[in-house]
Amino acid sequence: MTNTVENSEAETAVENTTVPAVESTEAAVQSNGQQSEMPFAVVQGTAINTLPQDLYIPPDALEVFLAETFEGPLDLLLYLIKKQNLEILDLPIAEITRQYVEYVEVMTEIQLELAGEYLVMAAMLAEIKSRMLLPQPKTEEEEEGDPRAELVRRLQEYERFKQAAEDIDNLPRVGRDTYKPTVQIPDLRIVKEPPKVDMKDILAAFNNVMKRVAAYKHHHIDLEPLSVRERMSNVLDSVRGDAYVDFGDLFDVKEGKSGVVVTLLAILELVKQALIELVQTEAYAVIHVKAISAANDAELS
Template sequence: MAELPALADAVTEPVLVETIDGVAVARLYGEPLFAMPQDLYIPPDALEVFLEAFEGPLDLLLYLIRRQNFNILDIPLADVTRQYLSYVDQIRKHNLELASEYLLMAAMLIEIKSRMLLPPKKSEDGAEPEDPRAELVRRLLEYERIKLAAAKLDQVPVLGRDFLRAQVFVEQSLTPRFPDVAADDLRAAWAELIKRAKLVQHHKISREQLSVREHMSIVLRRLQGRRFVEFEELFDVSRGQQVLVVTFIAMLELARERLLEITQAEAFAPIYVRLAYSPTEIN
């Protein structure tokens, strides 16, 4: 930390740097100078370098206390006020508007010191009078907690300052990929098909041998040469519920063996069935 007398020292000459590959040799009011003019005049306040900057009167007061390891619960107001006024006198020469904020705190320190010099007045209930420094200590401790919390928050990585979000653009495939058919949608379509079959079924008692493998072949023949077939077209409602069940089992077996695909463009849309494409067919 720099000593207080050096906090507000101002440099009134331009900072000179070595010229390298046409780089500016000095900067005046932020503008680069590539050659030093012969009649150069720099006002006294053109360039100021502050070795230490404070965010307000409480920040300066806390700095004075912590730098000299004073007990914040027992502040030696005489020493602290003397150093505080020394700093205020220096900034008054350069920035009177900024010094006004610090003068208010200086007046408060002088008031507290004067109250400490007077004999304490006991309260009506006989309790010990409150220390005149108590309110100032409370404000300093609260300010220090907030300042430490802000420093910890500043150490948290920030997007755009400490890291950048990685973005990867993947080229979409030209072949559209339909969403998978949910089990509930397939169950609802089957229930609707059974409901329709009951409306047209005949009360005829007969025994019929039904083969799942045979109906698997029937389904494959119906799909042969066709791109998409609606789910309901694969079932012959007029043949009764038994045939519908066997046909449905045959279709599920074909799907399990990856011989056909069941697709749906979107939710609640019609369900379509097609033959599965093998790698040899794609080539």
């Protein structure tokens, strides 16, 4: 095949790209009055004036090919039509077929892998061209219509979708045209830890209980003594759940000094075993008791 339109355009572009370099070189020679040797390359600031003997340049490394990138055969046809300023409704099918086949052959010559749809479109164009060239009876021609109608319909539909895609792509896009502002807000919450319960506070609370015992001394009734283990179970029953129980509410002043002492020992033992905890909202405030584990019965068994 002879030189195609696309090859001639590529060769012209390559020739034109070399002209500025030649002109700039000649201008440099004329301005300096003498010819200076231009290096082949500059590597890390060092000029290379001679080619290394072991340098290998692949055969296709210096080839220049100027071609459009198409999304498919319809895109290629639409490009050829617009390039020639042709009307889609009145396609010169012979000229379009010739240019399309030439472009496919150019891509084949430079070893580009062609999708099957490009070859299918070439066959379709050849079929439409042959149908338009062959004479047909009037009756069949009226029934069949224009052989280009289906191709024109597909081109118009593709052009509409392509234009819509370009319009959507031109819309402002977050991350490309606009960016969401981000503000780093530090965590300003102040976590106020309750003060640790001191032994002095426990003794002060116990002293208040003892004063209440003294007030009910004349109502004292001797009961069967309770063991510390049994009183621990009673305390755990009183503080089940997530509720906070007042430290003083765990004591029964009617039991007298012996009863409140047993209760105090039970509370201290439960704190030691990490089954309950004593908390205060602030120093010298009311002491509250809260269960730590829900499986209190299992711990005591």
